[in-house]
Amino acid sequence: MRALRIAGSAIAAIVVIAAVFLIVGIPSGFLTSTIQERVERETGYHLTVAGSTKVGLWPSLNITMSNVTLKRLGDRDAGGHLTVGSIQADITLASLWSGHPEITELVINHPDISVPLHRERRPAAKTTASPPDASSGNTSNAPTIGRVIVNDGVVRFFNTHDRVENRIAGISARATIGADRQLSLKGNARAGDHPLTFDVKASLPNPPLERQNIPVELSLEARGLLRAPLSSKAEVRINGTVVMINGVSGAIGDGAFDGWASVDFATKPLVKLDLDFRRLDFATATAQAAPQGAAASAWSNDPIDLAGLNYVDAQLRLSVAELSVGSAHFAPVALEASLASGQLKGTISNLGAYGGQASGTIDVDVSLDVPVYAVRGDLTSVLALPLLSSVADFDKLDGKLNAKIDVRSNGQSQQAIMSNLTGTVVANFQDGAIRGLNVAQMIRQLASSTLSGWQENREQTTDLSQLSASFRIDKGQAVTTDLNLVGPLVKMTGGGTIDLGAQTLALRVEPKLVMTTEGQGRSSDPVAFGIPVAINGPWAAPRIYPDVAGILDNPDAAYAKLKELGNGLFAPGGLGSSSSGNPSGDGQSSTLGSSLGETLGKLIQQGLSAGRNRNAPQTASPNDAAAPAQNNPNQPDQGSRPAGDLLKQFLGR
Numbered sequence: 001m002r003a004l005r006i007a008g009s010a011i012a013a014i015v016v017i018a019a020v021f022l023i024v025g026i027p028s029g030f031l032t033s034t035i036q037e038r039v040e041r042e043t044g045y046h047l048t049v050a051g052s053t054k055v056g057l058w059p060s061l062n063i064t065m066s067n068v069t070l071k072r073l074g075d076r077d078a079g080g081h082l083t084v085g086s087i088q089a090d091i092t093l094a095s096l097w098s099g100h101p102e103i104t105e106l107v108i109n110h111p112d113i114s115v116p117l118h119r120e121r122r123p124a125a126k127t128t129a130s131p132p133d134a135s136s137g138n139t140s141n142a143p144t145i146g147r148v149i150v151n152d153g154v155v156r157f158f159n160t161h162d163r164v165e166n167r168i169a170g171i172s173a174r175a176t177i178g179a180d181r182q183l184s185l186k187g188n189a190r191a192g193d194h195p196l197t198f199d200v201k202a203s204l205p206n207p208p209l210e211r212q213n214i215p216v217e218l219s220l221e222a223r224g225l226l227r228a229p230l231s232s233k234a235e236v237r238i239n240g241t242v243v244m245i246n247g248v249s250g251a252i253g254d255g256a257f258d259g260w261a262s263v264d265f266a267t268k269p270l271v272k273l274d275l276d277f278r279r280l281d282f283a284t285a286t287a288q289a290a291p292q293g294a295a296a297s298a299w300s301n302d303p304i305d306l307a308g309l310n311y312v313d314a315q316l317r318l319s320v321a322e323l324s325v326g327s328a329h330f331a332p333v334a335l336e337a338s339l340a341s342g343q344l345k346g347t348i349s350n351l352g353a354y355g356g357q358a359s360g361t362i363d364v365d366v367s368l369d370v371p372v373y374a375v376r377g378d379l380t381s382v383l384a385l386p387l388l389s390s391v392a393d394f395d396k397l398d399g400k401l402n403a404k405i406d407v408r409s410n411g412q413s414q415q416a417i418m419s420n421l422t423g424t425v426v427a428n429f430q431d432g433a434i435r436g437l438n439v440a441q442m443i444r445q446l447a448s449s450t451l452s453g454w455q456e457n458r459e460q461t462t463d464l465s466q467l468s469a470s471f472r473i474d475k476g477q478a479v480t481t482d483l484n485l486v487g488p489l490v491k492m493t494g495g496g497t498i499d500l501g502a503q504t505l506a507l508r509v510e511p512k513l514v515m516t517t518e519g520q521g522r523s524s525d526p527v528a529f530g531i532p533v534a535i536n537g538p539w540a541a542p543r544i545y546p547d548v549a550g551i552l553d554n555p556d557a558a559y560a561k562l563k564e565l566g567n568g569l570f571a572p573g574g575l576g577s578s579s580s581g582n583p584s585g586d587g588q589s590s591t592l593g594s595s596l597g598e599t600l601g602k603l604i605q606q607g608l609s610a611g612r613n614r615n616a617p618q619t620a621s622p623n624d625a626a627a628p629a630q631n632n633p634n635q636p637d638q639g640s641r642p643a644g645d646l647l648k649q650f651l652g653r
Contacts, residue, residue: 035065045070051086060104064088085110103145110152111171117159117311118268119367120341148175150187157311164307168196177204194224202236210238218250227281227324228253241266248275255279255322271314281324298503299415306366310342328390329354342367348377356382360405373417374408384429399432399464407473419476419501428468433461440489442544443511443533451544463487476501483509494532498539505542507535 039047051066064086071081090105153171158164173187185200199219205212214236221229232250236243245261259275320333330353337346344364351358360377384401388394407423410416438460445451464487471478481495494509510532532547 039070040073044073046073060090061093062088062090080116081114083112083114084108101144105147105149106145107149108151108153111150112153113155115155115157117157117162117164119159119162119310121266121268121270121313144177146177149173153189159311162307162310164311166192166308181206191222191225194222197221210240213237213246226252228255252277252280255281269312271312271316273314274317275319277318277320277323279322279324280320282326299413299418299501301413301415303412304371304414304417306364306371309339309344309364309366312339313341314339326390328387353379354383354386356380356400358382368410370410370412372408372410375405376407377403377405379403379405384432385435396435396437397429397432397467398435399429399467401427401429403427415501421473421476421478421500423473424471425473425478426470428466429464430466432467433463434467435461437462439485439487439492439511443490453541454544462490471498473500483507496535503539504537505535505539508532508547509535 035053036047036049039045048069048071049065049067050069053063053065056062056064066086068084068087069081070084086109088107088109089103092102092104150171150173153173155168155171157166168189168191170190171187172189173185175183175185177183181204183200183202183204185198185202187198189196189198197220201217203215205214216234216236218232218234219229220226220231230250230252232248234248235246237246238244242262242264245263248260249256249258251257255278257275257277257280259273261271261273261275263272264270314337316335316337316339318333318335318337320331320335322329322331323333324330330351332350332352333348334350335346335348337344339345342365344362344366346362348358348360348362357380358377360375363372363374365372379401382401382403383398385395385398387401388397404424404426407421407425409418409421411418411420436456436458437454438457439462441460442451442455445455464485466484466486469480469483471480473479476499478498478500479496480498483492483494483496485492491512492509494507496505496507496509498505498507533544534547535542535544537543
């Protein structure tokens with residue numbers, strides 16, 4: 001009887017323990033060494049389990065390991081490894097007894113893959129233990145996996161020496177392999193601020209996979225990076241560390257492409273790519289348009305991160321029938337580029353740009369602490385308005401543009417690059433117009449006041465036959481001495497400095513205005529304004545005024561020109577009789593205009609004469625000085641407005 005009681009108690013204890021094991025799992029630390037040995041033998045990677053290992057019996061047989069680290073044997077790259085929060089594998093009991101493990105589901109939580117980045121290519125690190133020879137076909141003991149689930153994964157790309165780290169985070173994926181060996185992989189991730197969604201399908205051949213063609217279909221959506229989803233098909237072939245991608249065909253949105261690619265993953269990746277696109281669109285950050293008349297935005301000081309170019313080598317050949325970068329459009333485009341040791345060299349040999357042609361080279365060296373840029377190019381018969389509007393949001397110049405550009409700079413932001421720009425630029429606009437500005441009207445207005453800003457009016461234009469200038473640029477200071485504008489109603493020459501970094505102008509020009517509306521077929525030469533005009537200040541809204549020094553250097557000549565200008569501008573039928581340059585038909589206005597021109601000439605003559613006599617000895621008596629001005633009607637009222645002040649007012653200073 002006592003024996004029965006003991007047996008009953010033992011059975012009850014076993015039942016309780018079994019129930020606990022079913023719920024909690026059997027502590028199976030003894031399995032760790034067996035699992036580590038098998039992983040190392042079959043993969044060449046060393047497995048470390050810092051946490052616990054348990055065997056669960058409910059709801060099915062499963063093995064759970066926590067705080068797992070996987071690293072290639074003999075790998076000398078510090079930090080190159082995989083860490084996993086936990087791994088749970090559901091295994092069929094029958095397959096376990098047979099010695100051919102069949103994992104129905106593998107759940108990987110919080111995997112963190114660290115991938116070291118290298119600046120130079122070198123032979124792959126040798127391992128002390130080699131994985132089994134795949135070509136031998138000895139894969140009978142390899143476990144089969146039906147479904148893999150990844151939750152909240154991260155891939156980190158880092159270089160400790162350069163203090164560089166980039167990551168693809170928030171990786172969630174679900175992969176299934178059917179009985180017909182059809183792989184389906186779906187998931188999403190986040191690259192920086194850009195969400196990624198991917199869908200991969202592949203037909204897996206029987207093991208071994210190496211050196212066999214694997215048909216693959218890929219769908220990728222990368223909002224903010226690609227304007228439309230990408231879909232592609234290819235034949236993938238794995239040969240050691242090299243992945244060949246042959247027979248590529250696909251589309252980005254409605255733009256089809258085809259070609260081939262390869263990637264060698266040994267230490268530093270080497271990418272080779274040859275693709276032909278029917279249409280290719282790149283999204284760019286959209287800048288909010290400034291209100292009309294508002295100052296232009298300053299260059300950004302946000303860092304431009306191109307450090308990633310140090311850690312990949314590439315050989316690229318791209319041809320695009322239609323290319324869109326932001327709002328800029330080019331067709332066609334042929335580009336060849338090479339990237340090695342952080343130095344990118346690109347050649348554009350055939351670029352169709354807005355009715356014209358462009359060619360050139362682009363060099364970028366990011367191997368230094370501060371990136372260096374060099375651009376050389378030729379533009380021939382390019383329509384300036386759509387080009388400048390799309391590339392620089394500048395819609396003031398129209399015409400055919402011919403230009404030669406040879407510039408270089410260095411910097412880590414827009415502000416730094418523009419402030420350090422050096423080189424030469426020669427530009428020539430022909431048979432076009434300056435939109436939104438009436439230069440002839442601006443010159444007329446200078447006779448009475450200083451102008452603040454460009455006096456923009458969308459309904460006005462200034463036709464031009466030619467606008468040309470050459471610039472020598474040094475540390476962001478673009479200097480020109482041959483600015484030349486020729487149009488039917490205006491001609492202007494001059495020079496000065498444009499500060500590209502500060503976005504300011506310091507120009508001195510000599511405008512000439514045609515005194516009739518005969519245009520280019522005029523019988524007389526244009527009349528000069530007589531005084532150099534200064535254009536100073538922010539290039540979006542500068543101050544425009546006659547240069548005082550130009551008057552004081554030769555006041556008599558300045559007076560003669562101004563008198564001639566005044567009579568011409570306001571004479572009957574002259575440009576001053578209407579804002580458009582055509583006579584108003586109002587006889588009273590014409591007479592008033594002629595009188596105003598004569599008065600303007602006399603007023604300037606009196607002001608200049610008074611300025612010359614201002615320092616002369618005073619011989620008049622005190623009584624004469626105290627006499628009211630109206631006693632001498634032929635003299636202007638100098639008591640309240642000295643000649644110097646009168647001159648300053650006229651000059652707008």
